[in-house]
Amino acid sequence: MTPHAVQPQFQGGPLGPVITREFEHAPSLDQSRASDEMKLLVKLATALQHYGAPAHRLERACTAVSQKMGLEAHFFSTPTAVFASFGNLENQRTYLLRVVSGDIHLERISQIDWVIQELMTDKLMCRDALTSLDELLSAPERFGQLLTTFTFGIASGTACRFMGGGIPEILVATVIGLIIGCLALVGAKNPAMGNVMMPLSAIIASSLGALGATNIDGFVAYPATVAGLIVLVPGLSFTTAMVELSTGHLASGTGRLAKALSMFLLMAFGIALGSQVSWNIPISLNMASAALPPWTEWCALGIATPAFAILFRAQPKDWIWVILAGPIAFYSARFGGQVMGPELGSFIASFTLGTVANLFARFLKRPAAIMMEPGIIFLVPGTMGLKSISALLADDPLLGIDSAFSMVLVAIALVIGILFANVVVPPRRSL
Secondary structure, eight states, X not given: OOOOBOOOEEEEETTEEEEEEOBSSOOSSOHHHHHHHHHHHHHHHHHHHHTTOOHHHHHHHHHHHHHHHTOOEEEEEETTEEEEEESOGGGOEEEEEOOOOOOOOHHHHHHHHHHHXXXXXXXXXXXXXXXXXXXXXXXXXXXXHHHHHHHHHHHHHHHHHHTTOOHHHHHHHHHHHHHHHHHHHHHHHOHHHHHTHHHHHHHHHHHHHHHHHHHSTTOOHHHHHHHHTTTTOTHHHHHHHHHHHHTTOHHHHHHHHHHHHHHHHHHHHHHHHHHHHTTTOOOOSSOOOOOOOHHHHHHHHHHHHHHHHHHTTOOGGGHHHHHHHHHHHHHHHHHXXXXXXXXXXXXXXXXXXXXXXXXXXXXXXXXXXXXXXXXXXXXXXXXXXXXXXXXXXXXXXXXHHHHHHHHHHHHHHHHHHHHHHHHHSOOOSOO
């Protein structure tokens, strides 16, 4: 007899509403044990989604745990929802979890990875794992709001140095980053403010950049403006979308790609509007700042990596690996650029970083994301995308199309390098 569905039930989860549809004929197994196992897998999927795990890692991790439990399960992840189905086709129970993908949280990902590994080695039972997940989901943030806001400014200032900015541009970029950090705090508490944060931040950044160009001799607005926005530029989201598309996760990859493009458009519109209201001063895309000595680049790299460790919310014990990932990515990209050109050289950089991150995961039994995510931020083509759209808005289609092509080429090179690294040195871990 074909089972038919009864009335759907709506339940609240720790990270959002859960919609379940139960069937009259439930699987013939211990219902109490099955309930705990399904609850654990649902909570695991929502936690990974909330803390920034991409679709291929989330689905692989949850599938591995379900197989270990002997539970037939299927998972489907998008940037705004997760589906989890349990049981065979005739007696399936499906959960729809509306969870918006959050920023990468390396400490939480590391803790979730620990729970997964303890489950896989039978050192942790299902109910104990549920308790552990509840504790880490409710744990307070390690870094306070003041420190996080300060690191916004540090990240912007150091990024300006990498973009060739001089002392005045670095100072203005740092101020812009601090202001955006304050806006991020307000936006986290006020949803209406959060919805307009992208264009508002771009308006403020371009206005301050234009103000600097008006009052400071030799000041170049473009590096200060873009570096001030560097934490918001969706280069990492764009690259993650390309990875998901290349691994067959088309729905998640397409959704993430659309979000990244919309963020580029909002920021470019804000830059154009800000430059117009600031005495109609255009943001030149081709001017160069006064060159600084090479040793300042080393100093900027040494300062930037701890700042990104805080922004990615890594545990203090993992800081050494985050700090090591920055120079590996940066200097392998420079070497690759000299050998293959600035676009294709990204392949060498991402392959090197991916190999090192996978070796780290294999031998230290930690998530490869601890090194991969902070390192890849030095390689992602976010500034190219912003430059492309800004050029199109400035009625310079040739520069806009050239920058867009370069962005896509760099993203593809990064993705292929990561995929090759996973073949040469398989990480043997889900996260």
